[in-house]
Amino acid sequence: MGNATYDVVVIGAGPVGENVADRVVRGGLTAAVVERELVGGECSYWACMPTKALLRSATALRAARRLPGAREAITGDLDAAAVLRRRDAFASNWSDSGQVSWLDSAGIALYRGQGRIGSDRVVEVWTGEDGPVVSLTARHAVVVATGSSALIPDVTGIREAAPWTSREAAAAAEVPGRLAVIGGGVVASEMATAFAGLGSVVTVLARDGVLHQAEPFAGERVVQSLREAGVQVRLGAEAASVHRDGEGTVHITLTDGERVEADELLVATGRTPNTQDIGLDTIGLKPGAWLTVDDTLRVLDDGALAGGGWLYAAGDVNRRSLLTHQGKYQARAVGDVIVARARGEAVEDGRWGRHVATADERAVPQVVFTDPEIASVGLTAAAAEAAGLRIRVVDYDLAAVAGSALHAEGYQGHARMVVDEDRQVIAGVTLAGPDVAELLHAATIAVVGEVPLDRLWHAVPAFPTVSEVWLRLLEAYGR
Amino acid sequence: MGNATYDVVVIGAGPVGENVADRVVRGGLTAAVVERELVGGECSYWACMPTKALLRSATALRAARRLPGAREAITGDLDAAAVLRRRDAFASNWSDSGQVSWLDSAGIALYRGQGRIGSDRVVEVWTGEDGPVVSLTARHAVVVATGSSALIPDVTGIREAAPWTSREAAAAAEVPGRLAVIGGGVVASEMATAFAGLGSVVTVLARDGVLHQAEPFAGERVVQSLREAGVQVRLGAEAASVHRDGEGTVHITLTDGERVEADELLVATGRTPNTQDIGLDTIGLKPGAWLTVDDTLRVLDDGALAGGGWLYAAGDVNRRSLLTHQGKYQARAVGDVIVARARGEAVEDGRWGRHVATADERAVPQVVFTDPEIASVGLTAAAAEAAGLRIRVVDYDLAAVAGSALHAEGYQGHARMVVDEDRQVIAGVTLAGPDVAELLHAATIAVVGEVPLDRLWHAVPAFPTVSEVWLRLLEAYGR
Incomplete structure (x- = not known):
């Protein structure tokens, strides 16, 4: 097992981890990131980028169709294959070589594998289960930026039916003939819009309504527009059981006894933090839980600083705001505050200070790319x-x-x-x-x-x- | 000749005049507007609205063409006739009945005719040259909101060639085969873009460059894109003489001896204030001149308040900013300050106060709808x-x-x-x-x-x- 020491070790090389490391290095410290999957994270390969690529061409075509003079020039339909190819390019064909080059140029060390906190300020990198391949010691801080994963709801048979999550929807190689969606949030609304545009017959089962955290008129308008686009939106509908038969068809039985058939089922009912397997137990924190942080994004445990103050959490994992841009915003604050503390400089932690993520509280922007x-x-x-x-x-x-x-x-x-x-x-x-x-x-x-x-x-x-x-x-x- | 008295008389019922009157009436005073042409003004019939309608469909079609998946659905070209029909609708088919209804509903009196200041606080309305048909007395204020007109440059033969100004371009019933444009400002750039999109062969003669008041990269990019769209952009080219022959073709000779032929010539080289014929001389001001105002938009004469302080000027006519939205912004300040003064209330004329148009100075927004x-x-x-x-x-x-x-x-x-x-x-x-x-x-x-x-x-x-x-x-x- 090798050993290495850095000023800062970041677990997770999504946009948040990358930005933390970048700010730290710009501040004159050394940084390593540990990534078990692709460098660039969820947003680059299975979320923001590919989903917007799935949506954008249809949006532009719709806009042109809404204009006399332009609509006369449009005789065909959206070319789904071309959209999927464009999506592939925006997901960098699921290769992270570009991101790895960027890390390199930014002077950030990369370790591939599962990062696990081994003890105080130590992150072990595991590539199998025979023990860590390298042990990284952080002089100043360890930052957890591991993000979140789709939550699979507790519905009979759902896991066995191999449903899509946001990942499989974003990366879909083909457009399913019939797509059922369980959920009514941002992922459900955007993917229902995208696949309806690409030609799927879509059914949305939205137990709690559509975009129910937004102003009421937002969800109402999205529902109306999805319905006009031929999507069946069932508000209040709840899946009781799911079964995929031998021919691949998914059968969903609702709690009211009705049945829905589909070729694919997208489950978009929430997120769970990627903290199950990062060694939180070694410092007395609970694996699988969201991490609670102070305003400088330092992890708290029962109100005190966890691990003695060297542990930070940025992005989805702290549950302040599950949005890439907001995670990157936190990353800038985290990176800069770690540098300030390492140098013994003043910490600007007053409201709207440089080292706090004040906007998380009441100024979070969000765009849902529906119609x-x-x-x-x-x-x-x-x-x-x-x-x-x-x-x-x-x-x-x-x-x-x-x-x-x-x-x-x-x-x-x-x-x-x-x-x-x-x-x-x-x-x-x-x-x-x-x-x-x-x-x-x-x-x-x-x-x-x-x-x-x-x-x-x-x-x-x-x-x-x-x-x-x-x-x-x-x-x-x-x- | 009739007589009537209002708290405020506004000369010009474009967006600026309408907004002045509206604010005044909302403030509890009475108001009349005098309009010699269509209620709604230049913006509604011959500028902002119709020109953007001429541009928008091409913009949307271009946007769709820039996207794989969408571009495959587009087999035809922009339908120019459909665009012209849409433009007609956005110019309300050059009928102001809708605007007149609005004036009525807002409780604003309308007098049709040429408004001329006859004496202190008095505006005469002329419908011919046999004397005024009605004399309007303003208890508190007269507001000049007569806007501006296209300036025809001093080029030999240009007036005899019956060139288009911004008005004729915006209201064009047909798309000319060849369009020459003298000028390189906003009108010239937008109309070159619009008519190139609609199918004209366009030549732009831009003596002073394109969008030369903007950051240099702006004009450079518009020139590049116009050229890519097939427009001939001649930077530095100056017309020496113009002649329209018996068959309708316009011949433009440049100062360097080169010649340009076109079916129509658009002249877009600047604006002149509509103050020639509004009776400015009766109160010692110069007809045809721009009106100088203080920060509450009150007209000044050699630094003192003209006419004793009852005369205001808002919109193009005061030359602070020749933009509809900025004129309407001034209109709100003017309307409100007239009300405040009439009621003896405090005038908020500090920087960014309610009764001043502070943004005119260094915060004027502008969009040029080119590509x-x-x-x-x-x-x-x-x-x-x-x-x-x-x-x-x-x-x-x-x-x-x-x-x-x-x-x-x-x-x-x-x-x-x-x-x-x-x-x-x-x-x-x-x-x-x-x-x-x-x-x-x-x-x-x-x-x-x-x-x-x-x-x-x-x-x-x-x-x-x-x-x-x-x-x-x-x-x-x-x-």
């Missing part, structure tokens, strides 16, 4: 009320904006701004409409910047863009 | 330096953003952020790329909100969107 797209940041009206804020909800019909009407015939959309009345700032914004993804960052800057409404009146949207909804929302609020 | 789109706000690097700011320019290749690559194959674009180093805020942003229009408002809020760079690090762009360029710009700036 319509759902873009949101900050608190929904319900969440703001639950948090005890005194709010005013301002709604506006996106279709009534000149820029929207120009953007597409029959544009349908909706915007909601939640105002924190006491502070006269925006607590949250949700947009539902075609191509609203790029409108979101304006809201994120307004929320994070805590820009007062009085000042926002001076931020003039260019005419005629969809962004003019900002003026309409302010006018609806009044001054 | 690529050019979206900018605030100061260019050159303008910031000329203003004496200590700046740092941060550039980033938009094509290197994951969201851009997903958005279109071969995405080409560029982003520039100009940082005010002393204040650590953004002084300006320019984006060039397909579909960047909706990215702009984030920059506008950052500039207007004066959000410090330290805080902007917490505004996380959703992955994978084009907006991730915000993170890349901050990373390039460093922290």
